[in-house]
Amino acid sequence: MKLAWGSSARIGAVVVLGAGLGSLLAGCGQSSSPATAAAPPPPEVGVVTVAPGRADLATELPGRLEAYRVAQVRARAAGILQKRLFTEGSDVKAGQALFEIDATPYRATLASAQATLARAEANLLQAQTLADRYAPLAKSQAVSQQEALNAQAAALQAKADVAAGKAAVQTAQINLGYAAVTAPIAGRIGRALVTEGALVGQGEATPLAVVQQIDKLYVNFTQSAAEVMRLRQALAEGRLQRAAGKEAAQVQVLLEDGSVYAEAGKLLFSDLSVDAATGQITLRAELPNPKGLLLPGLYVRVRLAQAEVADGVWLPQQSVARGATGETVLVVADDGSVSARPVKLGPAQGGKALVLSGLKAGEKVVVDGLQRVKAGGKARPVAWTPPGSAPAASAPASAATKS
Known part of the structure; x- marks a missing residue:
């Protein structure tokens, strides 16, 4: 009877333990079941x-x-460059003196042309006076018609000599003016391309500097x-x-x-x-x-x-x-x-x-x-x-x- 009671007790304990384990598993199953989760908020975007x-x-x-305008300064008169009259990199005005070329031979040429012109004007005065005297004398046959024509031709030739002399003087003045090199436009001038003492203008117009209007x-x-x-x-x-x-x-x-x-x-x-x-x-x-x-x-x-x-x-x-x-x-x-x-x-x-x-x-x-x-x-x-x-x-x- 004692043995039978012990067996029954053990069986009851097993039953109780099994019931507890079942309750525990049931509880775990309920806690892990899916539930309705809250939806995530929409993402934030920059708009x-x-x-x-x-x-x-x-x-x-x-x-x-x-540059708006570019002008090359060149030597149009042949000779020795004597002076540079500007500061490199500075602003210059149109007509401003930039270089001086030895003008002695050009002054001599001008003086010679002026003397030639004076002689031609004197010859014109004499020839014209003679032609004016012979004109009325030829009408009265005091002088021959040929002499009167020769006097008129001499006067016309003297006038031509005066015109040639004036042109020579003008040319000499122009060449003398070329000895003073000026700025053709207003603007900023760069560095000098030649130095004092250089021989320029021999055969071609030598570049001296560049002026740019900026x-x-x-x-x-x-x-x-x-x-x-x-x-x-x-x-x-x-x-x-x-x-x-x-x-x-x-x-x-x-x-x-x-x-x-x-x-x-x-x-x-x-x-x-x-x-x-x-x-x-x-x-x-x-x-x-x-x-x-x-x-x-x-x-x-x-x-x-x-x-x-x-x-x-x-x-x-x-x-x-x-x-x-x-x-x-x-x-x-x-x-x-x-x-x-x-x-x-x-x-x-x-x-x-x-x-x-x-x-x-x-x-x-x-x-x-x-x-x-x-x-x-x-x-x-x-x-x-x-x-x-x-x-x-x-x-x-x-x-x-x-x-």
Whole structure:
């Protein structure tokens, strides 16, 4: 009986232990069963609010500065260079004396020509007096007609000698004037190409210096003929309008450091033919340079306004996706839903894309966080702040920065 009771006790303990283990497993099963989890919030994306407006289409082209006028100062009189009368690199006026060439032989030539002229004038006086005396005597047959004709011929020859003498004097004066070399134009003069004591003007006009007028400069630049054709086609189709008013002929010059030159230039002309070697069209603009800050030969970039869009939208380049079907942007609706919108683009400028059509005023275009959203999803729009600008406080999407 004791043995039987012990067996029963052990059996009961096993039953109780099994029941407890079952309850424990049941409890664990209930705690690990899936429950309805809270949905994650939509991702935050930076957007810009579409604000259509007038957009100028400007093209940046490489160019070089050229002096408005360039004059080479040359020695037109042969002789020894005696003096240099200017400071190299200074501004000179038109007619200012620059060099002196030994004028002694030219003064002697002038004196000789003046003496010859005086002798010719004396001969003319004598010949003319004789001709005047013989004229009435020939009528009364006091002298022969031949003597009267000879006197008139001598007077005419004396007049010719006087004219030749005057020409010789004028030539001698001109050559004497060449001994004093003057500036042909006003401008800035460079270094002297010869020194005192040099023999100049022997056989050819010796270069002495160069004067450049730089209070105004020319900007020579080129534009691809293909770009010109595309622009003309867009203008013909009405997608673009011609730049109106004074801006049509104005250009801006960008220096090598990226800064914009303060003075605006004026477009003068564009070539009527295309360079067969490069496929480029040459253009020229005139640029004021009152302080002489810019120098000829300087490399610059020229920003030329050629057309405008009445209702264009500027967007950052990263907001536009390009695919086989064209360009698209992601637009966030008021309820946070995201949709892809096909757009038509114009020429890019300054790191921005110009949207010609496909967007409406007030729509929110995703600029930052494109990798976190896709069309058909949800997003929480916030105003996008361009890199490098002051961080903006959290604002609703309707107050997003306008591009």
